[in-house]
Structure formats: structure tokens, C-alpha cells
Amino acid sequence: MNQPPPRPTQDYSSAASDVYKSHPPATPPFQQAPQQPPQGPGPAAPQQAPGAASGYGFPQQPPQPPQGAPGYGYPGQPPQPPYGQPPQPYGYPQPATVPMNAQGSPGGGRKFGPQAMIVTAAVVVIALIVGGGLWYKSSQDGETTAGGGGSSETGEGKGGSGEAPAGSGGGDEKVPADPNSKVLFQLPAPKVKGDSSYPVKGSWLTSKVFAKPGLSEINGYDLDSGKVTWTTPLSGQHCASSPEVGDGDIAAVVYQNAKPTAEDKYPGCDKISAIDLATGKILWTESVEVGSRPARYDEVSISGSTVAVGGGTDGGAAFDLKSGKELWKPQNGDACEDVGYRGGEALVAVRKCGSYDNPKMEVQLLDASDGTPQWSYKLPAGLDNAKVISVDPVVFGTDSQDITASGVTDVFTLDDKGGLQSRFALEDGKYQHDCGVNKVHDCRQIFAGNGKLFVPTAEHDAKGEEYGRTNEILSFDLKTGKQTGDRFDAGGKYKIYPLRMDGKNVLAYKAPPYDKGGQIVSIAPSGKQTVLVENPATEAVRNVERNFLPEFGEVIYGDGRLFMSSLYVREPSKVTKEPEYLAIAFGTK
Incomplete structure (x- = not known):
């Protein structure tokens, strides 16, 4: 076993305060409420609470559709039940059925910290205001590009097997002769019972398969037919997936060591495996021993030939992608x-030192081969929950206001030596990004690319529309922290979400109004939008599509195909008896 050289301890007495003085926060610093101290093994309360619906304020009641029309983007998915813990109850409508042969016509937790408790209380109040019904907005999934799907840290490319051929729209994705799509397939959700929801977060796209976790298995599906090409059983419930696909189309997963039993209802998320997405073969399985027990994890990332796991209370560890050789682990x-960690073109760690009630936080660029830090940036005092948005360049965010729905109100950009380039605010309630509580690699609907940070605004009344809601994508210059002139309008009653870069363009998903299908567009720097996909506008298809919107689902696009999938599965409604779907795929070919 190789251990990295000791990471240098740092003097926090003056350097952080100097940085703080030269780059004061855009909003008053907020001393976040401390989390619960680390506990021993065993069940814990949920690690994060649901966010509130997007809007100009928090909380805010979601916009209402016209009478008789399907709801738009709400109610959302349930809050994530912590892995290995009792899932939370749900209370929301079920998706409409789309026939399987449709062709476009009618498918080891943490303790609950004070921050999450406050957000939970806010959601309860909101639910009462709405009128007794429950509606949720998930705060999960890495990026809007969904689980393991396929964008790099700069948003360039779609992962898997490389870029699509260049088209006439100015991006790397080919512009189809006809952007009108058809439903390629739908995947039925795994069968579960009871008023509970179960996490199935994560999905990957390669040149040959679309892969997606089930409850205790991973499945590979043919890109056009949805036929199962391979199934990989897991020893217990799936817990986490790498948002990246490594060389050779290899992904990494974390899962429970066994299925629940009467004696052990909550097995730990301590198994780590690498999976060949071409065949479904498990290349290796490891765990990390800390003292006399295995460490539990709820995040996993890939950078180069390294798989790094984190998100637990024991400290991070890493393994070789192809052999499973241990590269480093926590030391007593x-x-x-x-x-x-966050992976991709580089490996960036969030590191904590000092006492529990007075932690000192650092963001470090690591040598992925052995964990040696190349540089460290110390967070100013009072900021203790950094979320890494990009690794090349390094961009991270913190929540320095009072408890917010977005999870990031201040953005830091660093240069290639770890020096502070800029710091700027994303005022709470004005933007629609979403970074998970107590997560490092879990920011959605926000990404860095082409020297900019792209983020959608909160929805607002559409101009000239009686009931329509819409929004825009804005950008910030990473070097100066100033807002650029970019303003990419959703238009009409659509809502727009940035996914990743498409060459020099921005690839975005446009959630539809109540009477249209969704779109994938490639947006040139000039703001010109080229439609790559236009989904069917039939009611049944629209109703299923809305269950997978980026606010509470996963969206991956590549080479003329759009895959939308769920973060959770649940028992079908006993009232409507409509089936649940795991994913739906659209294609223009």
C-alpha cells in the first residue's frame, strides 16, 4: 500500500484574513451552523433536506399552469433518503403512461445537521401554505448532465467514447436534418412497495450503451431499442455513482455490503467497484478499513486512472481505476x-483540519496518482462547506449567507497556482443552480467552460403571457468575477437549463410549457440557438418527460439521442395505477 507524502499543515492565523480583506465577500459572511460530530457505525438521520421551489424568493409557491393543463416541473421528486437509511415518504402524482412502442405518439448516512433541519422546517411550512399537498425539489445529481453522463469538468465533450462529428450549428454536436424526435424507448422502474422512495442516482452514456443503476444492480441498455445488453448484480442497494466515465469506458460505484435483513436493516455503503460499461463486468471490488470497521462513503469520482471516494465521516480514499490497487486511505x-473529491481533467479535494467545532477548510489540487497536493487554498474563517464546480480551472462555491435553497451564494475562482482570481456572489433567489448539502461533487444546473461560469436565472413571468413562466442563462467571467453580456433567453414559456459545452457553444435543455415538448439547443456565443432535438408534443409524452426535468432528474445528450432518467423510484400510485418509469430516451435518427 502506498501512502501519499504528508500534506503540509498550514498557518491560518494571517493568510486567510489577508485574502478576506483583499477579496471581501459579496455578501456578509455567515458562520454556518455546525454539523453533528462524527458518529460510530449505525443508522443515522437524513443527510440533507429537500430544497424549495425556484423563484425570486425563498420560499415561493410554484407557478400554476392553466386550468386543466398538466403541471410544469412540479411537484418535484422527494428528498434523497440517505443511503442505508429508511427512505422518506412521498406524496405527489404519478407520470402518465406512454406505450412501450411509442414513436412520438400516445415511461451510510450522516447525522442531520442544523442546516438541513432548518431547510426541512421551511419545506413543511411551504407545504402547508400550498394547501396541504407535498411538493419537493431534489437537490441531487452532480451536474445537470446527470449522474455519470458525460460532461467533463469544463463542460467539454460528453464523455464515453469522445466527440460527435461537427455540424453546421457551430458546435461539436451534429445538427440533424430534422430535429423532431421520436420516443426510442422507456425503461420501467424497479418494483418497490410501500410509501417510500429509493435512490437510483447516476447514469452513463458511451458509444454503445446507456447504463443506469437499479436498486441493487446496474444495467446496460442498447442505445436505440432499450434492450438490456447486460445486468450486473450488486451485493446491496446502490449508493453512489461516478459522474465521470474513465478511460476504457469504466465507471465506479459505491453500494451496500448486503441487502437489508430483519437483523440488519441498514447495511453500510462500504463496497466500491469499477465496472466495464461495455460488458457490465466488475473489474474489482474493495473497501476501506478504518480501525475495526469499514468506512462508509456517499460520493465517488474518477480522474485519470484514479477512483476517489469521499462524503463519509472517516476521510477520503483512492484506488487505481483498472486494478483496484489502494493508492491512499485515512490514517488513524x-x-x-x-x-x-471532484474528478475529471484533474482531481480536487476539499480537506478539513482542526477541531470539529472550529474546522479549517482547504481546497487542494492533487496529484491523482498518489494524493500529493500541488497547492492548497485556505477558505476564509466561517466558510465550511465548499462545493467544487469545476477542476480546470478550479471553481468552487460556498453558502455564506443564511440557509439557502441553492447551496452556493459565493463563487471562488482560482488560478493554476491556487491563487484567488475572483470572488463573486450569486444572490439567493435570483438563480436556479443547486448544490447539495454537505456534498463536494454535487452541483447541478451550473458549470464552467470557455472562461465563464454559466448559471440559469430563477423563473419569472413570461413577457406578454397570462400564466407562462420562463428564465434565462447568464454567465460570469471567471477571471474578473463580473457578469458578461451573455443572456440566453428560454423564450416563450420554456425554461432553460445549461448542460455542458458543445465546442464553443453552450448545450442546454429547454423544459417545455404545458402544450409542447422539450428541446435540446446549442447556443453560439452570439446567442443564436440551434435546435438539435424537439420532443413530441403529445400529452402522454409530455407528462412522462416532465418527471425527469433537470430540477429533479438526469439529462444526458449525445449524437442525436436524449436520455432522461430518474433519481428515485417508488411504488406506483394506488389511485391512478399508472406505472413508474426509470428513464425515457428520444432520438432524431
Whole structure:
């Protein structure tokens, strides 16, 4: 076993305060409420609470559709039940049925910290205001590009097997002769019972398969027919997936060590495996021993030939992607620990040192081969929950206001030596990004590319529309922190979400109004939008599509195909008896 060289401890007495003075926060610093101290093994309460619906304020009641029309983008999915813990109840309508042969016509937790408790209380109040019904907005999935799907940290490319051929729209994705899509297939959700929801977060797209976790298995599906090409059973419930696809189309997963039993209802998320997405073969399975028990994890990332796991209370660890050789792990007596990692073109760690009630946080660029830090950036005092948005360049965010729905109100951009380039605010309630509580690699609907940070605005009344809602994508210059002139309108009653870069263009998904299908568009720097996909506008298709919107689902696009999938599965409604779907795929070919 190889251990990385000791990471240097740092003097926090003056450097952080100097940075703080030269780059004061755009909003008053907020000393976040401390989390619960680490606990021993065993069940814990949920690790994060649901966010509130997007809008100009928090909380805000969601917009209402015209009478008799399907709802738009709400109610959302349930809050994520912590892995290995009792899932939370749900209370929302079920999706409409689309026939399987449709062709476009009528498918080890943490303790609950004070921050999450406050947000939970807010959601309860909102639910009462709405009128007794429950509606949720998930705060999960790495990026809007969905689970393991396929964007790099700069948003360039779609992962898997490389770029699509260049088209006439100015991006790398080919512009189809006819953007009108058809339903390629729908995947039925795994069967579950009871008023509970179960996490199935994560999905990957390669040149040959679309892969997606089930409850205790991973499945590979043919891109055009949805036929199962391979099934990989897991020893227990799936817990986390790498948002990246490594060389050779290899992904990484974390899962429970066994299925629940009467004696052990909540097995730990301590198994780590690498999976060949071409065949479904498990290349290796490992766990990390800390003292006399295995460490539990709820995040996993890939950078180069390294798989790094984090998100637990024991500190991070890493393995070789192809062999499973241990590269580093937590050591007893360490004064510092890695909270979590973000992979991609580089490997960035969030590291915590010092006492529990007075932690000192750092963001570090690591040598992915052995964990040696190349540089460290110390967070100013009072900021203790950094979320890494990009690794090349390094961009991270913190929540320095009072408890917010977005999870990130201040953005830091660093240069290639770890020096602060800019710091700017994303005022709470004005933007629609979403970064998970106590997560490092879990920011959605926000990404960095082409020297900019792209983020959608909160929805607002559409101009000239009686009941329509819409929004825009804006960008910030990473070097200066100033807002650029970019303003990419959704138009009409659509809502727009940035997915990743498409060459020099921005690839975005446009959620439809009540009477249209969704779109994938490639947006040139000039703002010109080229439609790559236009989904069917039939009511049955629209109703299923809305269950997978980026606010509470996963969206992956590549080479003329759009895959939308769920973060959770649940028992079908006993009232409507409509089936649940795991995913739906559209294609223009």
C-alpha cells in the first residue's frame, strides 16, 4: 500500500484574513451552523433536506399552469433518503403512461445537521401554505448532465467514447436534418412497495450503451431499442455513482455490503467497484478499513486512472481505476481528512483540519496518482462547506449567507497556482443552480467552460403571457468575477437549463410549457440557438418527460439521442395505477 507524502499543515492565523480583506465577500459572511460530530457505525438521520421551489424568493409557491393543463416541473421528486437509511415518504402524482412502442405518439448516512433541519422546517411550512399537498425539489445529481453522463469538468465533450462529428450549428454536436424526435424507448422502474422512495442516482452514456443503476444492480441498455445488453448484480442497494466515465469506458460505484435483513436493516455503503460499461463486468471490488470497521462513503469520482471516494465521516480514499490497487486511505490519528473529491481533467479535494467545532477548510489540487497536493487554498474563517464546480480551472462555491435553497451564494475562482482570481456572489433567489448539502461533487444546473461560469436565472413571468413562466442563462467571467453580456433567453414559456459545452457553444435543455415538448439547443456565443432535438408534443409524452426535468432528474445528450432518467423510484400510485418509469430516451435518427 502506498501512502501519499504528508500534506503540509498550514498557518491560518494571517493568510486567510489577508485574502478576506483583499477579496471581501459579496455578501456578509455567515458562520454556518455546525454539523453533528462524527458518529460510530449505525443508522443515522437524513443527510440533507429537500430544497424549495425556484423563484425570486425563498420560499415561493410554484407557478400554476392553466386550468386543466398538466403541471410544469412540479411537484418535484422527494428528498434523497440517505443511503442505508429508511427512505422518506412521498406524496405527489404519478407520470402518465406512454406505450412501450411509442414513436412520438400516445415511461451510510450522516447525522442531520442544523442546516438541513432548518431547510426541512421551511419545506413543511411551504407545504402547508400550498394547501396541504407535498411538493419537493431534489437537490441531487452532480451536474445537470446527470449522474455519470458525460460532461467533463469544463463542460467539454460528453464523455464515453469522445466527440460527435461537427455540424453546421457551430458546435461539436451534429445538427440533424430534422430535429423532431421520436420516443426510442422507456425503461420501467424497479418494483418497490410501500410509501417510500429509493435512490437510483447516476447514469452513463458511451458509444454503445446507456447504463443506469437499479436498486441493487446496474444495467446496460442498447442505445436505440432499450434492450438490456447486460445486468450486473450488486451485493446491496446502490449508493453512489461516478459522474465521470474513465478511460476504457469504466465507471465506479459505491453500494451496500448486503441487502437489508430483519437483523440488519441498514447495511453500510462500504463496497466500491469499477465496472466495464461495455460488458457490465466488475473489474474489482474493495473497501476501506478504518480501525475495526469499514468506512462508509456517499460520493465517488474518477480522474485519470484514479477512483476517489469521499462524503463519509472517516476521510477520503483512492484506488487505481483498472486494478483496484489502494493508492491512499485515512490514517488513524490524522489531524486532517479529505471531505470529498471532484474528478475529471484533474482531481480536487476539499480537506478539513482542526477541531470539529472550529474546522479549517482547504481546497487542494492533487496529484491523482498518489494524493500529493500541488497547492492548497485556505477558505476564509466561517466558510465550511465548499462545493467544487469545476477542476480546470478550479471553481468552487460556498453558502455564506443564511440557509439557502441553492447551496452556493459565493463563487471562488482560482488560478493554476491556487491563487484567488475572483470572488463573486450569486444572490439567493435570483438563480436556479443547486448544490447539495454537505456534498463536494454535487452541483447541478451550473458549470464552467470557455472562461465563464454559466448559471440559469430563477423563473419569472413570461413577457406578454397570462400564466407562462420562463428564465434565462447568464454567465460570469471567471477571471474578473463580473457578469458578461451573455443572456440566453428560454423564450416563450420554456425554461432553460445549461448542460455542458458543445465546442464553443453552450448545450442546454429547454423544459417545455404545458402544450409542447422539450428541446435540446446549442447556443453560439452570439446567442443564436440551434435546435438539435424537439420532443413530441403529445400529452402522454409530455407528462412522462416532465418527471425527469433537470430540477429533479438526469439529462444526458449525445449524437442525436436524449436520455432522461430518474433519481428515485417508488411504488406506483394506488389511485391512478399508472406505472413508474426509470428513464425515457428520444432520438432524431
